[in-house]
Amino acid sequence: xxGVTQTPxxxxxxxxxxMTLLCAQDMNHEYMYWYRQDPGMGxxxxxxxxxxxxTAKGEVPDxxxxxxxxxxxxxxxxxxxxxxxxSVYFCASSYDRVATEAFFGQGTRLTVV
Amino acid sequence: xxxxxxxNHHVILSEAASLELGCNYSYGGTVNLFWYVQYPGQHxxxxxxxxxxxxxxxxxxxxxxxxxxxKFSFNLRKPSVQWSDTAEYFCAVTGSSNTxxxxxxxxxxxxxxx
Numbered sequence: 125x126x127g128v129t130q131t132p133x134x135x136x137x138x139x140x141x142x143m144t145l146l147c148a149q150d151m152n153h154e155y156m157y158w159y160r161q162d163p164g165m166g167x168x169x170x171x172x173x174x175x176x177x178x179t180a181k182g183e184v185p186d187x188x189x190x191x192x193x194x195x196x197x198x199x200x201x202x203x204x205x206x207x208x209x210x211s212v213y214f215c216a217s218s219y220d221r222v223a224t225e226a227f228f229g230q231g232t233r234l235t236v237v
Numbered sequence: 238x239x240x241x242x243x244x245n246h247h248v249i250l251s252e253a254a255s256l257e258l259g260c261n262y263s264y265g266g267t268v269n270l271f272w273y274v275q276y277p278g279q280h281x282x283x284x285x286x287x288x289x290x291x292x293x294x295x296x297x298x299x300x301x302x303x304x305x306x307x308k309f310s311f312n313l314r315k316p317s318v319q320w321s322d323t324a325e326y327f328c329a330v331t332g333s334s335n336t337x338x339x340x341x342x343x344x345x346x347x348x349x350x351x
Contacts (some may be wrong), residue, residue, distance in 0.1 A: 157339060164246065166327060166343040167281075182338065214280065218339070224288075226271075226339055228280040 126150055130215050130229035135231050137205040137236045145200040147215030154215065155218045156198035157170055157182075158190060160211040166208070205236045239264045241330050241342035249348045250318050258313040258345050260328030270311040271339075272302055273327040281327065287311065298322070320351045 128149045137143055146219050147156065154175050159167040159182075169182030173192040187209060189201045197219075202209060216226040244259035251322060272284040285296025292304040302313045311328060329340040 128316040159341070164343060166241075166243075169338060169340065172338060183340075216281075216339070225283045225286065226273075226281075228282075230280050 127226050128215055128217055128229040130213075130232050131187075132152065134233050135229065135235070137202075137234065139206060139236060141205050142201070142203050143205065144202075145213055145215075145233075145234075147198045147200070147229060149198075149215075149217040149227070151217060151219070151227065152195070153217035153219050153227075154195075155220065155226075156192065157216045157218075158188070158198065158200045159214045160184065160215060162211050163168070163201065170213075171198075181212060198211055205234075207236045210234060210236045238331065238339050239330065239338070241328050241340055242244050243326075243328055245345045246274075246343065247346045248346070248348065251350050252269070253317050254349075256315040256318050256322075256347070258326055258347070260311045260313065260334055260342060261309050262311065262328075262330045263281045263309065264330055264332050268330050268332050270302075270304060272296065272300070272311075272313050273329060273330075273341075275327065275328045275344075277324065284313070284326070285349035305351045316348050317345070320349045321348060323349045 131146045157171040157172040168184045176195040179190045191199045191215040211223040215229040240263045242261045270287045273281045274284050275281045287294045287304045295301045326345045331339045
């Protein structure tokens with residue numbers, strides 16, 4: 125049972141490049157989340173999904189897009205990366221609406237130069 | 238808007254000292270409260286949670302937290318910390334009417350000196 129798996133773990137992008145972060149969960153969870161973690165700012169919610177085919181904006185959605193075509197996968201896209209998007213990105217999933225327990229991936233460290 | 242505020246950003250304690258980390262939330266409805274811990278180089282793990290019932294909840298590794306509704310607080314406590322408790326601690330909240338958004342506080346870095 126792998127839980128929540130994020131790929132890649134590390135990435136360096138040049139300003140303006142695009143990339144997709146993949147999150148996969150094998151727990152049949154309905155809810156999935158993407159957060160960014162920055163020093164002194166905790167985890168801020170970028171986008172989330174309450175089920176296959178649905179997505180919603182979180183606290184800091186600008187510059188990111190997401191898709192949830194399959195229940196087990198939640199993709200985070202950066203169309204044109206900016207240095208301000210340098211961060212550690214965490215994906216999480218939970219079974220239900222009140223997030224009885226959210227399970228987190230190991231994180232993706234992204235640097236935009 | 239929903240928000241979570243953690244008062245202490247960086248706490249340094251000696252082993253065996255007592256710990257209390259503050260957490261206040263802003264939310265208008267029924268809330269569910271969590272404390273997560275992130276050990277160095279690892280992902281977040283659940284320490285404890287409060288949904289209803291006894292406002293004093295116990296979690297793993299000797300941690301406990303008390304929900305005080307009148308103060309909108311959910312402070313984390315441990316009577317005697319160990320060096321292995323060195324980590325970052327996050328308070329989080331979700332509610333019955335916020336469609337599942339899990340909102341985190343800024344985090345508190347705890348450093349325990351041996």
